[in-house]
Amino acid sequence: MARGELMKRLLASYGRDEEFRAVAEQIILEEEQKNNKVLARSLRKTLDNSSHRPATAPKMLAPLIHFPDAADDFVERVEPERNKHDIVLSEANVRVFLGLMREFRRGEDIRRRGLPVRSKLLFCGPPGCGKTLCAEVFAAEMGLPLFVVKIDRLISSYLGETAANVRKIFEFARKQPCALFFDEFDALARSRDDTSEHNELRRVVNSLLIFIDRLRPNGFLIAASNLDQSLDPAIWRRFDEVIWFDKPDRPMIERFVKFKFKNVEASFDPLEHAKALEGYSYAEIERVCISAIKSAIIERRKQVRENDFKRAIADETRRRSGTARLSKIS
Ligand SMILES: Nc1ncnc2c1ncn2[C@@H]1O[C@H](COP(=O)(O)OP(=O)(O)O)[C@@H](O)[C@H]1O
Ligand SMILES: [Mg+2]
Known part of the structure; x- marks a missing residue:
């Protein structure tokens, strides 16, 4: 939310303690998300300290709305x-x-x-x-x-x-x-x-x-x-x-594999293997890509090779048939 809008909300919540805390929380969250960690931490500290005042303190802030x-x-x-x-x-x-x-x-x-x-x-x-x-x-x-x-x-x-x-x-x-x-x-x-x-x-x-x-x-x-x-x-x-949330079709598989190989050097075009990945979920395809990329790292190679990828697909296929068997047993 835009900062101006949050400020307006903060002022509008004057006297309504719970709402005030909710807006304050949101401001802190936004600072965290903007990576202003020091400011966020200091804001949170200020907010938290104010909730430990004794109940009799005048104009006490309501406790943070957190789960009971x-x-x-x-x-x-x-x-x-x-x-x-x-x-x-x-x-x-x-x-x-x-x-x-x-x-x-x-x-x-x-x-x-x-x-x-x-x-x-x-x-x-x-x-x-x-x-x-x-x-x-x-x-x-x-x-x-x-x-x-x-x-x-x-x-x-x-x-x-x-x-x-x-x-x-x-x-x-x-x-x-x-x-x-x-x-x-x-x-x-x-x-x-x-x-x-x-x-x-x-x-x-x-x-x-x-x-x-x-x-x-x-x-x-x-x-x-x-x-x-x-x-x-x-x-x-x-x-x-x-x-x-469906399993990816061919164009989505290609988009996903490309995305996973974004910063990776490969000596082959992983998209050519998209067909072999049809029917797999994103999580499974991700595992194939990670496993292939790791092989190159382990063997201190700069480039991922086609064989790394093929082997990773084979591993995933084996794993799949294993889980299918398990689900039949249970
Ligand atoms: N659409 C997607 N885009 C990017 N990564 C995905 C996608 N779907 C799954 N993943 C990867 O697979 C992991 C497991 O997916 P998850 O969100 O837990 O699936 P679900 O909740 O549908 O079972 C995610 O943490 C992410 O790494
Ligand atoms: Mg889930």
């Missing part, structure tokens, strides 16, 4: 390490994300006209195609702090307890501008389907879904799922936008 201790077990703040230059996206998805960003930035105007702002996103597609990465990049590009909910822990700690912990997370996401990310959302969807499951568990999952329904996040709620068509329609319809 009870939620620490199943929610983690993640510092994005990658940005838009680290991800390869289809043109269609780039368009969707740009649209979401513009909408978010004009959110207040849109809401003032009584219209909803899209804020609940479902990322779908096979493993290794960038769902988790994209959540990280999206948060970074939006300048929003990223909070990852560990669903398995959430479900197990939630069992037998009150809804209070979950309520706190959603309460938080309503106030704090952030990206709240439910990775491996299937865990939730699956428990809902599984009729053999404990009744209690199904009740928990259903109540989580109700929370998701009611939430109007001050940022984004993102869920990622490896399931596709088989995902329960009752879950689908809770999201404002469903975004597909």
